[in-house]
Amino acid sequence: MDKHSPPTPTDVDEHDSGRAKPRNPLQKLYAAFESPGRRRALHLTILAILIVTPWISSQYTTVILTNALLYVVLCLGLNIVVGYAGLLDLGYAAFFAVGAYTVGILTQQFGVNFWAAIPFALMAAALAGVIIGGPTLRLRSDYLAIVTLGFGEIVRFTARNLEITGGASGLSHIPEPSLFGWHIDSSIDFYYVFVVLAVLAYVASQRLFDSRLGRAWLYVRHDEDAAEAMGINRVATKLAAYVTGAIFGAIGGIFFSVNLGAISPESFSFQQSVLILLAVVLGGMGKIPGVILGAFIVVLGPELLRDFGTLRLLIFAVLLLLIMLFRPSGIWPEKRS
Amino acid sequence: MTWYDSFLQQLVDGLVLGSFYALVALGYTMVFGVIKLLNFAHGDLYMTGAFAGFGGLSLVSGFLGAGWLGIFVAMLLAMLAVGCLGVVIERVAYHPMLGAPRLSILITALAVSLVLQNAALALTGGQYTAFSTDLGFGGISLGNLFLSYNQIVLVAAAAVLMIALELFVSRTLYGRAMRAVSIDKDMCRMMGINVSAVIAVTFFIGSGLAAAAGTMAGAYYGSIWYFMGFLIGLKAFTAAVIGGIGSITGAMLGGLILGLLESFGTHIPFIGSEWKDVFTFSILILVLVFKPTGLLGKSEVERM
Numbered sequence: 001m002d003k004h005s006p007p008t009p010t011d012v013d014e015h016d017s018g019r020a021k022p023r024n025p026l027q028k029l030y031a032a033f034e035s036p037g038r039r040r041a042l043h044l045t046i047l048a049i050l051i052v053t054p055w056i057s058s059q060y061t062t063v064i065l066t067n068a069l070l071y072v073v074l075c076l077g078l079n080i081v082v083g084y085a086g087l088l089d090l091g092y093a094a095f096f097a098v099g100a101y102t103v104g105i106l107t108q109q110f111g112v113n114f115w116a117a118i119p120f121a122l123m124a125a126a127l128a129g130v131i132i133g134g135p136t137l138r139l140r141s142d143y144l145a146i147v148t149l150g151f152g153e154i155v156r157f158t159a160r161n162l163e164i165t166g167g168a169s170g171l172s173h174i175p176e177p178s179l180f181g182w183h184i185d186s187s188i189d190f191y192y193v194f195v196v197l198a199v200l201a202y203v204a205s206q207r208l209f210d211s212r213l214g215r216a217w218l219y220v221r222h223d224e225d226a227a228e229a230m231g232i233n234r235v236a237t238k239l240a241a242y243v244t245g246a247i248f249g250a251i252g253g254i255f256f257s258v259n260l261g262a263i264s265p266e267s268f269s270f271q272q273s274v275l276i277l278l279a280v281v282l283g284g285m286g287k288i289p290g291v292i293l294g295a296f297i298v299v300l301g302p303e304l305l306r307d308f309g310t311l312r313l314l315i316f317a318v319l320l321l322l323i324m325l326f327r328p329s330g331i332w333p334e335k336r337s
Numbered sequence: 338m339t340w341y342d343s344f345l346q347q348l349v350d351g352l353v354l355g356s357f358y359a360l361v362a363l364g365y366t367m368v369f370g371v372i373k374l375l376n377f378a379h380g381d382l383y384m385t386g387a388f389a390g391f392g393g394l395s396l397v398s399g400f401l402g403a404g405w406l407g408i409f410v411a412m413l414l415a416m417l418a419v420g421c422l423g424v425v426i427e428r429v430a431y432h433p434m435l436g437a438p439r440l441s442i443l444i445t446a447l448a449v450s451l452v453l454q455n456a457a458l459a460l461t462g463g464q465y466t467a468f469s470t471d472l473g474f475g476g477i478s479l480g481n482l483f484l485s486y487n488q489i490v491l492v493a494a495a496a497v498l499m500i501a502l503e504l505f506v507s508r509t510l511y512g513r514a515m516r517a518v519s520i521d522k523d524m525c526r527m528m529g530i531n532v533s534a535v536i537a538v539t540f541f542i543g544s545g546l547a548a549a550a551g552t553m554a555g556a557y558y559g560s561i562w563y564f565m566g567f568l569i570g571l572k573a574f575t576a577a578v579i580g581g582i583g584s585i586t587g588a589m590l591g592g593l594i595l596g597l598l599e600s601f602g603t604h605i606p607f608i609g610s611e612w613k614d615v616f617t618f619s620i621l622i623l624v625l626v627f628k629p630t631g632l633l634g635k636s637e638v639e640r641m
Contacts (some may be wrong), residue, residue, distance in 0.1 A: 088443050135626040141439050142375040142519035143625050145626055150618035153571070154357060157615045270567070274451065281444055310459045324445040 009223040016021070026267055030332060033289070035315025045207060050195050054188045062191050064303055066259065069194035071295035075279045076288065077202045077248020082277065083286030083334070085241035086221030088145040092276050094132075097159060099253025100123045103261055104166055104171040107250040114177035118254055125250030126243050128155075129162025133242035137235050152273055158292035170264030174257050190259045197255060201248060205288050208244065217241055278320050294333055342481040347600045352431040353557075355487050355596020356495035358549035361573035362580065362588040363502065364543030369520035370583045371539045374431060377446040379547060380570015382419055385460045386548025387555040387565060388457060391468050394556075403471045405490070406469035412552040416545035423544025424537045432533075450570075455570035457563035491553055498549055499589050502542065506585055511538055519583065559599020568614065575621040590632060595620070 034044055040196075054062045066229060074096060102121035136147045142289040159165040162253025166172075176185045208214050216237045219227040228234045254263045257263050275298055298316075303314035323330065361383050368376045393411035394403060401407040430449050434442045476485035506512035517523050518535045525532050554569075555561045572595060580591025598620065603613045624631065 082440070086438075086440055088440055090447070132622075136622070139625060142443055143578075143629065145443055146375065146571070148623055149571065149621055150575075150621050154615050154618050157612070161611045161615075211489060274447070275443070277447075285440075310462065311453070312457040314452070314459045317448060317455045321430065321445065321448035321452055324441060324448055325430065328437065328441045 001221040023330060032081050040297060043193075047199070054191050059187055063129050064299065066187065066191045066194050066247030068296050068299040069191075069198040070259075071257055071276070071279060071299050072198040072292050073194075073201045073252040074249060074276050075283075075291045075298075076205045077245045079205065079240050079280050079288070079291045080208065080248065081245035081288065082098065083284075083291065084209065084221070085238055086141070086217075087238060087241065088141055088146050089242075090270070090273055090277070091132075091148035091150070091155070092245070092249055093268040093272040094148075094152040094155040095125050095128060095249030095269070096253040096256070097155050097265075098128050098246075098270070099250030100257035100263045100268070101165055101171070101253075102250075103254045104174050104257045106173055107258075108174050109164065115176070115179075121250050121254050122247055125246040125253075127149045129243040130239065133239050137238040137242065138191040139276070141299075145292075149270065152268075152270060155263050156268055157271075159268070165265075170262060170267075171257075172262035174261050174263070176261065177258055181193065184258075190255075193255060193257075198249060202288065202292070204248075209288065213240060215238070215311055226294060278316060281320065282323060282330060283334040284334055286334035287330065287332050290330050290332030294330070339481075345482045348597070349482070349484060349488060351597035351600030352492050352593065353596070354600060355576075356492050356591035357550050357554055357569065357587045357592075358573050358576040359592025360495055360546045360553075361569055362549065362576040362592045363406050363499070363585060364547045365574055365577040366580070366582055366588040367515075367543045368538050370585075371515060371536050372431065372435065373573075374442055374446065376431075376543075377443070377570070378426060378449040379543070380454055380566035380568075381450045381457075381549040381575065382423060382544045382566070383547040383554075383569060383573075384457060384561070384563060384566030385453055386415050386419045386544075386551030387468070387561040388461075388466070388547060388551075389418045390552025390555055391561060393418075393552075394468075394470070403469070405472070407547070408470060408472070408552070408556050412549055415548040415552045419551075420541040420545035423540040423547075426544075427536060427540040428488065432536075444563060454563055454566070461563055463563060468559055468561050469555050470559075472556065487557055491557055495550075498546060502546070503585065505542070511535065515539055525529060536595035550557060557621045570623075572617055575617055575624075577631075578621060578629075579624055579631055581631030584631070584633040587631055587633035 014243050022050070033039060053065065074092070077095075078089065080094045081087050081092070097123045102116065102124045103117045106117040106120060107114050130147065132151045136144055139147065159170075160168050176183065178184060182189075184190060219230070219232055220234060220237050224234055227237075256267075279294035279298040280291050281294070282297060283292065284290030301316070302312050305315060308315065361379065364379050364382070365376060368374060368379070390408075390411045393414035394407055396414070397410045398407050401410055426449055430445055431442065434445050472487055474485060474487075476483055476488070478484075506515060512524070513540065514530050514535045517528075517530060518532055518539075522532055525535075551561075551566075553564070573592065576591035576595040577588045578591070580587025580589070580593055595617065599613055599617060602616050
């Protein structure tokens with residue numbers, strides 16, 4: 001960041017919202033949800049809605065909601081990298097792909113049990129995070145962005161070119177998992193699996209945010225040099241964000257692959273990475289409820305805009321641009337910054 | 338065909354590819370030089386340039402024909418139109434963000450790229466558009482080596498544009514101002530240089546060069562589509578990084594090197610053409626990791 005640059009609307013906005021009382025009605029609404037008691041009530045309400053929904057809605061709605069919950073997991077993961085640590089990752093779909101392909105290959109081609117394959121997928125994603133993050137996290141943030149973009153494309157091209165990944169047509173007939181005799185195969189079963197995953201991702205994000213590591217991320221994001229002077233290992237802290245994000249992405253990928261039963265390289269394209277990033281930016285980088293809101297908007301929005309055809313992508317792109325220009329901190333901005 | 342002929346043929350292919358990369362890389366490097374922004378939308382300006390060239394050609398082909406003259410005029414029109422678009426983008430999207438955190442500027446640039454891409458997608462329906470010309474496939478044979486007129490003209494045109502740019506930057510008043518702005522903006526303001534105007538000129542030239550490359554690529558390959566800018570944008574960025582980002586000569590050199598590397602690299606055993614892009618991006622990552630200043634770039638003290 002340029003030290004001599006004059007304060008921008010963004011800076012001012014962030015500082016104000018950190019100290020002053022909420023002013024406009026929207027901020028009051030957010031503040032109302034942030035008191036501990038109401039928060040617990042809100043959590044229980046949302047959980048109850050999530051549990052009841054598939055019983056009172058169509059299968060179509062259940063499938064769409066499952067997808068939205070998948071995005072919640074992915075967006076919370078990317079939020080750790082972009083929102084907490086302030087690193088722009090344009091190849092996040094790569095980790096999603098690593099998780100999905102590792103499980104797909106192990107279960108479908110080697111007959112490994114699904115649950116036994118999960119640790120391998122997580123390790124593969126963490127390894128990918130270290131391989132790509134280790135050497136590049138010392139770079140300027142815009143170099144990092146382009147390197148992650150290149151990395152995302154490398155993963156996609158590799159998946160398309162290798163035989164073991166099924167080439168351009170990908171893997172199909174990935175076996176459905178079962179748990180203690182419960183065969184997870186219907187759309188409602190998978191819906192509940194994703195509810196559990198989304199809740200876990202939410203709790204983990206919240207815990208990380210409040211942890212020592214979370215504060216280190218905040219510090220590194222704001223002033224790397226000062227953070228380092230205070231004894232925070234800059235590269236290790238960033239790498240931790242990167243690897244944590246990778247693991248979230250892989251978890252999303254693992255269950256994505258068994259849910260669909262088939263994966264192809266095109267599920268992990270640059271557009272996928274952009275969509276996840278859009279959700280995070282839209283909702284509010286670093287703000288967990290904001291990011292969840294963003295994930296739902298990104299998944300449900302296109303469903304509502306289905307009539308617009310190819311125009312809906314343009315609408316999303318313009319929306320992203322407008323948000324960056326007029327409300328860079330997102331719909332539900334993070335106060336602690 | 339002996340290995341020697343095959344070598345020469347790869348050389349020609351590499352030069353053609355490298356000319357495109359170099360022209361697009363120049364825009365990246367110039368914009369980076371003056372405002373330290375990685376313009377993600379640059380590849381999409383190349384795409385827009387191809388469509389503008391296509392539109393220009395259908396406009397002028399009635400009385401100039403779709404031969405060299407028609408394409409040349411269409412290219413000038415595309416350069417003008419996309420150059421202006423570049424200036425508008427800078428004014429509307431980047432200018433208000435110049436003091437904002439780098440993450441915000443990067444996401445804004447990405448958003449601009451998506452807007453251009455999806456506008457083209459919505460307009461064309463995602464179909465390939467045939468860029469038909471009357472250029473034909475004639476050429477000259479030198480032994481076993483075949484050089485098409487298109488290839489010769491294309492490389493020559495790219496060379497002329499690059500020499501013109503080099504002269505502009507090194508000899509003219511605005512070129513000197515551009516170099517000064519890339520060194521110290523605040524000092525330039527104190528010396529009475531209109532920094533905003535210099536930035537606008539930089540965007541105009543960078544975008545215009547991308548449009549020239551886009552039109553030439555459309556005429557050369559014969560078809561254009563909304564996503565054509567994505568991959569070349571990434572590769573041209575790679576070229577700019579190889580040459581040293583911020584260095585104009587470096588961008589030209591990097592473009593040619595990358596074109597030749599790709600053309601020869603795909604003929605190395607075990608690296609088939611399907612691994613071409615993996616090969617390129619690996620080069621990008623290796624250069625960024627081991628020599629982020631590139632071949633001709635200045636070492637940068639500033640971090641983050």
